[in-house]
Amino acid sequence: MSVDDNASELLRTEGLAKVFGRGKDEVRAVDGVDLTLARGEATALVGQSGSGKSTLGRLLLRLMDPTAGRVLFDGRDVTTVRGAARRDYWREVQAVFQDPFAAFHQYRRVEATLATALQLMPAATREAGRETMGEALTAVGLDPVETLAKRPHELSGGQRQRVMLARALMLRPRLLIADEATSMLDASVRVTVLNLLADLRDERGMTVLFVTHDLGQAYYLADRIAVMHRGRIVESGPAEQIVGEPAHAYTRSLLADVPKLHRSA
Amino acid sequence: MTLASLKHLSAHYATGADRFHALDDVAVDVQAGQILGVVGESGCGKSTMASVLSLNPGPSLRVTSGTLAIDGTDVDLTDPASHRPLRGGTVALLPQGALNALNPTRRVGAMAHDILAVGDKRITRAESLRRTAARLEALELPPRVLRAYPHQLSGGMRQRVVTALATLRNPRLLVADEPSSALDVSSQRLLVDLLRRLVSDGLVEGIVFITHDVALLSELADRIAVMYAGRVVEEAPAKDLVAAPRHPYARALLASVLVPEAGTRGRRLSGIPGAPPDLRVPIPGCPFAPRCGHAVDRCADQRPPRLVIGDRDDSCWRSAEFEEAANVG
Numbered sequence: 001m002s003v004d005d006n007a008s009e010l011l012r013t014e015g016l017a018k019v020f021g022r023g024k025d026e027v028r029a030v031d032g033v034d035l036t037l038a039r040g041e042a043t044a045l046v047g048q049s050g051s052g053k054s055t056l057g058r059l060l061l062r063l064m065d066p067t068a069g070r071v072l073f074d075g076r077d078v079t080t081v082r083g084a085a086r087r088d089y090w091r092e093v094q095a096v097f098q099d100p101f102a103a104f105h106q107y108r109r110v111e112a113t114l115a116t117a118l119q120l121m122p123a124a125t126r127e128a129g130r131e132t133m134g135e136a137l138t139a140v141g142l143d144p145v146e147t148l149a150k151r152p153h154e155l156s157g158g159q160r161q162r163v164m165l166a167r168a169l170m171l172r173p174r175l176l177i178a179d180e181a182t183s184m185l186d187a188s189v190r191v192t193v194l195n196l197l198a199d200l201r202d203e204r205g206m207t208v209l210f211v212t213h214d215l216g217q218a219y220y221l222a223d224r225i226a227v228m229h230r231g232r233i234v235e236s237g238p239a240e241q242i243v244g245e246p247a248h249a250y251t252r253s254l255l256a257d258v259p260k261l262h263r264s265a
Numbered sequence: 266m267t268l269a270s271l272k273h274l275s276a277h278y279a280t281g282a283d284r285f286h287a288l289d290d291v292a293v294d295v296q297a298g299q300i301l302g303v304v305g306e307s308g309c310g311k312s313t314m315a316s317v318l319s320l321n322p323g324p325s326l327r328v329t330s331g332t333l334a335i336d337g338t339d340v341d342l343t344d345p346a347s348h349r350p351l352r353g354g355t356v357a358l359l360p361q362g363a364l365n366a367l368n369p370t371r372r373v374g375a376m377a378h379d380i381l382a383v384g385d386k387r388i389t390r391a392e393s394l395r396r397t398a399a400r401l402e403a404l405e406l407p408p409r410v411l412r413a414y415p416h417q418l419s420g421g422m423r424q425r426v427v428t429a430l431a432t433l434r435n436p437r438l439l440v441a442d443e444p445s446s447a448l449d450v451s452s453q454r455l456l457v458d459l460l461r462r463l464v465s466d467g468l469v470e471g472i473v474f475i476t477h478d479v480a481l482l483s484e485l486a487d488r489i490a491v492m493y494a495g496r497v498v499e500e501a502p503a504k505d506l507v508a509a510p511r512h513p514y515a516r517a518l519l520a521s522v523l524v525p526e527a528g529t530r531g532r533r534l535s536g537i538p539g540a541p542p543d544l545r546v547p548i549p550g551c552p553f554a555p556r557c558g559h560a561v562d563r564c565a566d567q568r569p570p571r572l573v574i575g576d577r578d579d580s581c582w583r584s585a586e587f588e589e590a591a592n593v594g
Contacts (some may be wrong), residue, residue: 190523258480259478
């Protein structure tokens with residue numbers, strides 16, 4: 001590997017695997033994945049239900065231990081980091097999940113939910129907590145004063161997902177993992193959240209891993225697309241190439257099954 | 266020929282002191298041999314309409330006006346007792362979520378017998394199983410499915426079992442409420458093919474397919490109705506609506522659709538700013554006016570009439586103007 005490759009990649013996995021169960025019940029959810037995320041790019045990890053894409057996301061987040069393989073973040077081996085080292089890792093890698101409602105304190109104000117992120121920050125910067133919350137909310141297009149005082153049920157779905165993005169942004173992560181983060185949103189709102197992710201990439205140079213079952217969203221947002229099937233990455237490349245000239249049979253069948261808006265005559 | 270005609274449907278949910286006006290003077294027609302797609306976003310009333318149209322309104326829904334003309338009969342939708350005989354036989358519902366629609370403790374054959382026995386109390390078990398097996402076969406399911414419990418079937422098979430059960434009594438109109446939303450694209454494709462076949466084989470005469478996915482409808486439906494805030498704002502042949510939506514909401518919705526069509530990457534879409542209106546407050550004008558870039562004064566306080574041009578219609582104060590501009594341009 002050349003020096004240039006090292007400089008441009010933020011995260012790399014080598015032969016990453018996760019096996020659940022054993023014997024005849026064994027499920028190889030993630031089966032030898034080599035994935036590279038380039039700095040400042042959005043990569044979409046596309047797969048159907050059961051493809052292993054969410055398990056891969058959880059491995060990268062250090063929410064579970066892999067069965068085999070390595071995860072390198074910025075050149076460091078983070079495969080088995082725990083304790084304080086894992087908390088340090090979480091300052092650099094943050095996530096937003098599918099159901100923003102599940103991630104809130106149901107009865108507490110937005111401020112309480114956002115404050116949990118402060119616990120991951122170095123003590124010296126916690127003082128500025130409220131200011132950080134305000135900045136993060138402004139960055140996602142919400143009014144800080146108004147939003148901090150609200151309870152989750154007073155927010156729309158799009159607003160809730162923006163608050164979750166703001167929570168992730170407070171730590172100024174270098175990598176954001178969005179796991180089906182826009183799946184539950186209405187189409188017209190979804191576009192605005194995807195635009196926000198694109199802006200974070202373009203203006204802050206944030207690296208984004210966008211995990212989705214929806215090739216349409218992947219194609220809109222991502223620079224690169226990796227297609228996952230039965231625990232393996234069957235094909236990856238620039239978004240235009242994956243959609244325009246898919247090489248793998250599975251990618252072709254997936255594209256053929258996606259409803260298109262403009263029927264070719 | 267018109268198979269079913271829904272007119273003047275208004276309904277609200279009563280919660281405490283509030284009335285949530287879910288449907289406001291909705292009208293749609295379903296043509297024989299066709300699939301009508303109904304599309305809209307969360308809270309637009311599409312599932313409420315599905316429940317009324319399939320004669321299964323929820324207990325908290327109050328239907329204040331509306332008639333359904335089907336099969337030579339006029340059904341008064343405000344009187345649930347009167348439409349009971351039509352439920353399941355004339356009109357059937359294909360529900361959301363294939364697993365939740367099946368009884369986990371009963372075999373498929375037993376559930377099928379219960380359904381058929383509603384229409385014919387003297388039907389024998391053997392006759393029920395024979396008819397069900399035939400329907401399962403039409404949906405490419407093996408006869409062993411009759412003896413299976415729901416958990417023994419894959420997701421795609423369950424969806425087909427639910428479809429078989431919903432159509433067992435040969436309903437004339439099938440109302441499908443987001444049946445494909447939880448399916449992956451490959452299973453979705455199978456379901457779409459299946460529904461088209463049900464119509465072309467004459468097993469059902471017409472389908473109303475309710476969804477939030479307009480790209481799916483562009484492939485499935487003959488006509489598409491777009492709903493917003495409890496109203497149908499536009500209805501047109503599917504290909505015309507997709508190619509040239511007229512109502513500003515329909516245009517904005519179509520412009521928000523993300524499809525992986527090569528060469529379209531890199532354009533930035535805008536989505537729709539703002540949020541849908543609070544349906545507890547009656548809306549005198551157009552419900553989309555506060556979010557609409559084309560709104561003029563009267564949009565806020567006068568209800569736009571339904572303007573019919575050829576085989577399509579929409580409810581926008583400025584649609585005649587837009588139509589003229591489109592013809593000139």
